[in-house]
Amino acid sequence: MRIAVTGSIATDHLLTFPGRFAEQLLADRLDRVSLSFLADGLDVRRGGVAANIAFGLGVLGLRPLLVGAVGADFEPYRVWLKDHGVDTEPVRVSETLHTARFVCTTDADQNQIATFYAGAMAEAREIDLREVVARCGRPDLVLISPDDPAAMLRHTAACRELGLPFASDPSQQLARLTRDEVRELIDGAGRLFTNEYESALLCERSGLTEAEVLDRVGSWVTTHGEAGVRISAAGRAPLTVPAVQVGQVVDPTGVGDAFRAGFLAGTARGVPERYAAQLGCAVAATVLGHTGTQEYRLSRTSLAARLRAAYGPASETELSACLRGMR
Template sequence: MRIAVTGSIATDHLMVFPGRFTDHLIPDRLAHISLSFLVDSLEVRRGGVAANIAFGLGSLGLTPQLVGAVGHDFAEYEIWLKEHGVDTAAVHVSSVRQTARFVCLTDEDGNQIAAFYAGAMAEAADTGLRDLTGHRTVPDLVLVCPNDPQAMLRYTQECRELGIPFAADPSQQLARLTGPEVRELVGGARWLFTNEYESALVLERTGWRRADVLDEVGAWVTTLGETGVRIERRGQDPLTVPAVPGVRAVDPTGVGDAFRAGFLTALSRDLPLETAARTGCVVAAAALETVGPQAYDVDFERLTAVFTASYGDEAALHLKAWWGGRR
């Protein structure tokens, strides 16, 4: 299966301040703040929802097409993605803006001061899916992830016009999108991905009942954190798959993206839906145990062992027949 992943591509700059912000705030001077904090550490992580998912798909043996907008500072990041099987030919490079960047300073109490620079992401709507289909293999599925809202709407509409199945993953942008825009993004999707909170936002924004959503999509996949995942389809009982037990949670960033990569990769290999959901949970667990959304290692033997320990030998039979293309 050829999967095109559209959405954000960004870098995260994470710093830690060994003190408390509140110790440096003067109550009667809050109207004019000028503060500088000396930090102990800086971590630069590769991120962005679309890039995270494409990294997972590529690491698992597919060759996903990444569709998004970046700046000229993307060169090193691009090499990393290519090394992990990602096709970056469709990535738009801005001539005037840098790659989107998240900068966050955290103090010892967990308080944060952060800024997000959208940068080149503002140009994402300038490149459409027709640019892909004109000279490249038409994707079998387009995943529409958080991005510039106009780009998300454009990709969804072009999928309908070109007859390309698509998956809707609006996640963080749900808070910004209007009701009509959410209905436009969700309606007709083969797959709808949300977490539990986002599932409530979808209902609130669209004004639809749960049954109405299921009338609009092929399947609704809701990740439930440490509980696992729920998959709902019209006229069928929900399928609930528990998460991998006993995972040492290190960093939750990008865990949902890793689930999507495992889930979609398994589906692309024609594995049963339950096996695909379990595969997604196993890959998500690997991401949760590492720092950064693209730091986990796809080791076939280890992931198969985790799958077997979590879901049993019989459940792992389908997986063992396929997995291991990147041993």
């Protein structure tokens, strides 16, 4: 199964603040916030939602198509992704803008304050999925992840025109989207991905109830951090999968992207949703132990052991084909 992942490609600047943001915020001064946090550490890493998901899919043995826009500074990043199984041929290179930047500060409670500079990502709206299909072949699934909003809408429309199955992951861009745009992105999606907060925001932005959202999508996959994952679909009871517990969280950045990679890799190989979610949780737990979104390493042995410890031998058995397909 070939998956095309559309969305952001960025460089992450990850800072760590040893205190707590909450202790610096004054309840009666939130309309005049002016704060500076002295960070203890800085890591510059490869990132971007689409690139993170594509990297995970590549490590798990698939060869995803990465569809997004970057600057001329992308070449070393391109080599890295290709070395990890990602087809970067559809990536558009801007002649004038730098690759997007994500700057994120994490406090002692794992709360985060982040700023994203779009840069070349603004040119993603110039990418035509029909041309990508003509050059690279027809994918079996297109994941529409956070990107330039116009690009997200254009790619979704192209999927409908071409009859391409698609999944919707609006997440960080929900705050930028209008009611009609949110509805446009989710209508007809085979799967909808959000985290717990985004699920409430999506209903608020779209003006739809949870039941009305479920009438528009095949299934709704919601991550709940330490509480695991909830998969809902119209006409059936929700499926809940517990998270894989980790001893120490090093950095939560990119954990949702890692879950999506594991989940999609599982479903791409025909694994039932329960076990695909378990694989996603196991990959996500691995990422939590590393600084950066693409610095983790997966092996068949370690991943099998993590699945067996968290979910029992049946999980390892059901996911054996996925494990054998890893790079």
